[in-house]
Amino acid sequence: MKKAYNILLIALGIIVLSWFLPWLYSIVFPSAASDPFIAYSPVNDRMIVSETGDDKNLAIYSLDADGNRKEGSYTKEQRDSLLPQIYYTQLMASEALPDTIAGIEVGVAAFKHSQWVFSALPRDINKVMPEVYLMMESMPARIDLEDPKEVFRFRDGKVEFIDMETNAVIEGRSKRFTDIFNERGFALPMRAYSANITSRKPYDEGYLMVDANGDLYHTKMQAGRPYMMKVNKPDSVKVAHVYIMENIDTRHLGIVSDENHNLYVLERAGYRLIPLPVGKVDPEKEKISIVKNIFNWVVKVTGPEGVRWTALDSDDYHRLAFYSKTYTESASQKAATYIFPYELSFTSVSDCYASPRFEYFSWHAIFLNVVLAVILFVVYRRRGRVAPCIAACSVITLIFGIFAFIPLMIVKN
Structure with a gap:
């Protein structure tokens, strides 16, 4: 009876740790990076990018129609003038809002009436x-x-x-x-x-x-x-x-x-x-977001691999500019592939269902699994465990890695 209880306890420990440890790791080492804010300027016909760098400073620059970065950067005041459809309140306050833009008569009422998200x-x-x-x-x-x-x-x-x-x-x-x-x-x-x-x-x-x-x-x-x-x-x-x-x-x-x-x-x-x-x-x-104003649309499509922006004309929807960005693994994400052989979750940001999900299988974790299996083998030998128990627990550790190593070292079986 005690043996069955220990087996059940170890199995439950593996399941719980398969969920808890990756979640705790993601809390301690957050890796999600924010996407830049991109809008299309009707003044210079370029994409204007506002991006916070690693130094926490705001960088504002422009992209051409093919998504290539142009030389130079902008101040916030210059950005406001290039994107009047967004920063018209600030331009009104500084009396810098023009009467016409790209041949279209504009005003606060026109901006508000034509914009939606x-x-x-x-x-x-x-x-x-x-x-x-x-x-x-x-x-x-x-x-x-x-x-x-x-x-x-x-x-x-x-x-x-x-x-x-x-x-x-x-x-x-x-x-x-x-x-x-x-x-x-x-x-x-x-x-x-x-x-x-x-x-x-x-x-x-x-x-x-x-x-x-x-x-x-x-x-x-x-x-x-x-x-x-x-x-x-x-x-x-x-x-x-x-x-x-x-x-x-x-x-x-x-x-x-x-x-x-x-x-x-x-x-x-x-x-x-x-x-x-x-x-x-x-x-x-993929997540879809559209920011529309009197001059253009900016369609943002975000998926697991990356994000892309497409600027469209508000009248006939022809493409004005395009830019894409591929997500790269952060140092903490790469380290996680060497620690955890897989991750268990019960919910997802992509749906509203609750069910067990085994994701992010990594062969890189086999190196740590081998080390942990050897450590467990030595410890069990010193504790005088029987050979079948040592072999079985070592194989389990080799497969489940740190998720099995912790309960096998704690539970007295």
């Missing part, structure tokens, strides 16, 4: 999706939007609306929505969707939905009645993920990605689906 994380889509969906009223009786009072779900090929207060099925609305879904050719089950269910927004655009065939639909409720429109697109484009937008400038309806990892913007007028020249983007593994 979009962000999408892999966690937004790598999660368990609900089986019921909230539905807001896009045309409320009063001006202000109201919190939704109804939900809908798909049941037996039909759309079923339910009153949240009474849990009663709303027969009339269910039939009207079911009819329009059938008329528009929506194929169940729904593959993906996006909605922004909150009353704290300027207006409501309902849902962007992707059906089983990869077709894209826009759906909302207006005065209690359904509105649904199928987005025209090439048959070769199979939509995979959607992100709805309800920005104050009202031009764009959403961001779309397809199965081939191409990125698109969906314009409200005519439901135009326009490809964005930013390269391949995998929303399930």
Whole structure:
């Protein structure tokens, strides 16, 4: 009985230490470096980079259209003048804001009306999706939007609306929505969707939905009645993920990605689906952020290997500039590969699931594993352990390294 208890205790110790030691190491020796802030200047048509170096000093410099660094650096005041769409408040305070930039009449109101920020994380889509969906009223009786009072779900090929207060099925609305879904050719089950269910927004655009065939639909409720429109697109484009937008400038309806990892913007007028020249983007593994202003977009795509920025024209979305940066291992990360043969985690920044994950296997740790196995072999010999026990524990240490060495040295077996 005692032997079984010791085996269980050692196994539990290996599991706990496989998670705890790498986590503790990452806390003691943090290695995550912040990305520079990059914006595109409509004044000199270059990317302006603001980056904090190892000496903690801010370096500001420019890149050409191909991402090559230009000679010289800028002061904060020079950067403000080169990026008026961002630092217009400071320019107004110093009375240095021009009336026109790149032939466009500008002002504080114009800057505020045309700017928005979009962000999408892999966690937004790598999660368990609900089986019921909230539905807001896009045309409320009063001006202000109201919190939704109804939900809908798909049941037996039909759309079923339910009153949240009474849990009663709303027969009339269910039939009207079911009819329009059938008329528009929506194929169940729904593959993906996006909605922004909150009353704290300027207006409501309902849902962007992707059906089983990869077709894209826009759906909302207006005065209690359904509105649904199928987005025209090439048959070769199979939509995979959607992100709805309800920005104050009202031009764009959403961001779309397809199965081939191409990125698109969906314009409200005519439901135009326009490809964005930013390269391949995998929303399930990469973070997407977009900073838009009256002159340009800066699309930032961050993945495990590195990050890249693409500047696009705000009018026709043609590419203005591109820059990429590959992540390199820090000294502490390299050292960790010689200490830990693997890492165990139960959560991830890329999804919302909790499950055991064995990652970052490293053959470099075999050197430390051998040393620890030899030490354990010698100690066990001196303690007078039997040969089978010595051999088994040495092999376990050789495989699991420091995660096994600690409990095997502590537990009296």
